[in-house]
Amino acid sequence: MGKSRIEEWTQLRGLAFMAIVMQHSIAEYIYRADIQPADSIMLTMIYHLTRFGTPTFVFLSAVLMFYKYGEGVRYFPFIRKRFESVYVPFLFWTLIYWLYVHVFTPQFWQIGGRDWGSLLRELFIPQIGYQLWFIIMIVQFYIFFPIMAVIYRSVRSRLEPLNEKRRNQSVLAIIAVTGILYMMLLYLSYYQMGSWSEKLGNPWSEMIQYRSYSFLMYGFYFVMGAVCAANIEKWRTWCMKLLPWSGLVFLGMYIKMGYDVIRGSGEVVNLNISTYLKPSTFIIIVAQMLLLYGLLMLLQPHSRKFTRLLAWMGRYSFGGYLVHALVIYAIAYITRPLDLGGYHMLFTLLTFILTVLASLGISYTLSHVPSLSWTVGAGRRKPRQGTSQESEFRKEAPALR
Template identity: 35%
Template sequence: MARKERIVELDALRAFAFFAVVYQHVIGVYMRKPGVDEMTAFLYGNLFHLFKFAVPAFVFITGLVLFYNYYDRVNYPGFIRKRFTEIVVPYAIWSLIYMVWRRDVTGWDVSALVSFVKSLVAGTASYHLWFVVMIFQFYLLYPLLLKGFKAAKQHLSGRAAHVLAVAAAAFVYAGLMWVSARYLPAHPFRFDVAWLDAYLITCRDRNFLYYSFYFLMGGMVALALPAFRSFLQQRWPYLLIVFAAAYAYIGYELVRDSGGYMVNLNVATSLKPSMFIYTVAQLLLIYLLAVLVTKRNSRWTALFAMIGRNSYGAYLVHALVLTYVMKGLNLWDVTFSSMFGSVIAFLLCSAASIALSYGLAKLPFGALLVGAAEKKRASAPGQADKQWKQAM
């Protein structure tokens, strides 16, 4: 089977998403510092919204890559074995590292093993590891998702039918977001079966269903990349208007729903209808930005490629790195609680996490710690230009 052309803009999109994750977590640290006034809290809250696209972007990328590379045929045993080695094994190792570091595991007995397994399944070894539990569900279920996608596609003919299908999927997903953000918190609805209740209600933030639209959105893009790039280039002013209007509205929600003068970042969840509309518009604009910054082979293209290859390992280690970055910065009064301090923390944490992931990947068994380095060859000279011209 011929090797498909690399989608070079995904390197930039991965980098943007990783940086957004890091700054969200930096904001979380600085919001908990004493002495944060109302105006600073509101500014942090709006910056938090601005970087909230990260998880949906990673889900979107996953859907795009899987549909692009495995649409015609999937050898499931080999497919899942590769993902288990590249995703689950590093995740398990770092889960153990975080648990030992936090002293959640202090011995090697049956109770420690049970605690470790529970943390693996729930993604609770560290505050950021829930994402791995959620994203791996898409890999496990990909053949079923692909089959459903193909079945729906076969029954659609013409552009109008495709638009209506996408609109219907968006409507259903927005309804699910309403159930998550409005209905469930206000009603004591629970399933009698404990695991079902945990999966669908209590831990819905790590349930693949609650991020499924972004995955299928990536699948749709994968089948029409040149047309998609062209659409973004032509329609970006309209997308910008939708994005600006949605950004203003979720900012209003942030103040309204915080319940007091101090901003509550829990209000800024991705699992609500307004954030769904906002995130889709933002993802489209950021994808266009990724295309623009990688449309010429340059140092930026090479830098984004390096960050993209090491983004998973950097994601796994960045929570630990951030802890020590903050310990260092807290010794400097000038950066203790200021906005400037959060920017410095973000830059240091991002750079150190990427460097650590890059260094660990060079070790003989580095793939077990940070995932396998990207095996696809780098784009040949002029390939990024060729991809861009396809959209013209």
């Protein structure tokens, strides 16, 4: 018998997927030359409501791994399964995005005009399929997960003999210490590492430049996933008890981040001020994740239609994540030649809605075609009663890293 299915994880994935699509829809319009200040400010406000997207999928990836394999894992079967369900679709969609850009250029059809080197670079540093960088990052987590699982079991074995009070205090201490260390890492990343990159030569300079591709830069969210997987009921209780405080922290940081971006931008809004690898962004993300988790727990018995919709979106969101940038490209092909002065907010919302619908529709269709289901994560079979069918997928991509 497999472990029981945790409904709120799939629902949270659906919310995170929508946040990711909204971020990339905003990125398509907010930097256009004809945008008006009112639209820039409104899109910035919406943008800061979506910062939880990528870290939430890091958290979900970790919690699913520790929940299913925390007590033991056979390394090579584990890696093979992850490779088939995550990396193989990445290879396929990387080729699709590369072809989308290159086949429409005349040079591509000339002898020697195919830039295969750029395709090779896309496999390590995705740029065309800008959201695919996340797959590169999460695969690193899979490679090192068995080591993390050993640490996880060791910590659990030391905490289990303690009484509940001491155990809670120990877990909170672990969260606090790792949170402080992670804040220090983010401080160095945001305020110091840029200058290091200029001083150091290759390969260190490039490693620092592309540090957002490293799973170490998202380490705290893996710790959160491990804590949640260790005691789901306790995690649910904490999230619900913290609701007033997580809401207040989120509201305060939301105001601060909006002010920082508007103050720090020139004529064009600079959303990179709110990068994931910034201490203040980290605070709002954690607060929002705890807030959303608590709210989902409150909604479970009262809004079944809404939670079922979120769960459906979560089930097909991996394929939707892989394809959604291509849908945005297709929409942009129509909208970029247009003069949208005064309508950027409206077109962003329309792009968001169309992209969510089209991406999930494509994912749903591909998952039900046996010969193509591997392109969206090795199929989306109906979960059997009493088993856990959570797909360990990971999502988002800051086009605005």
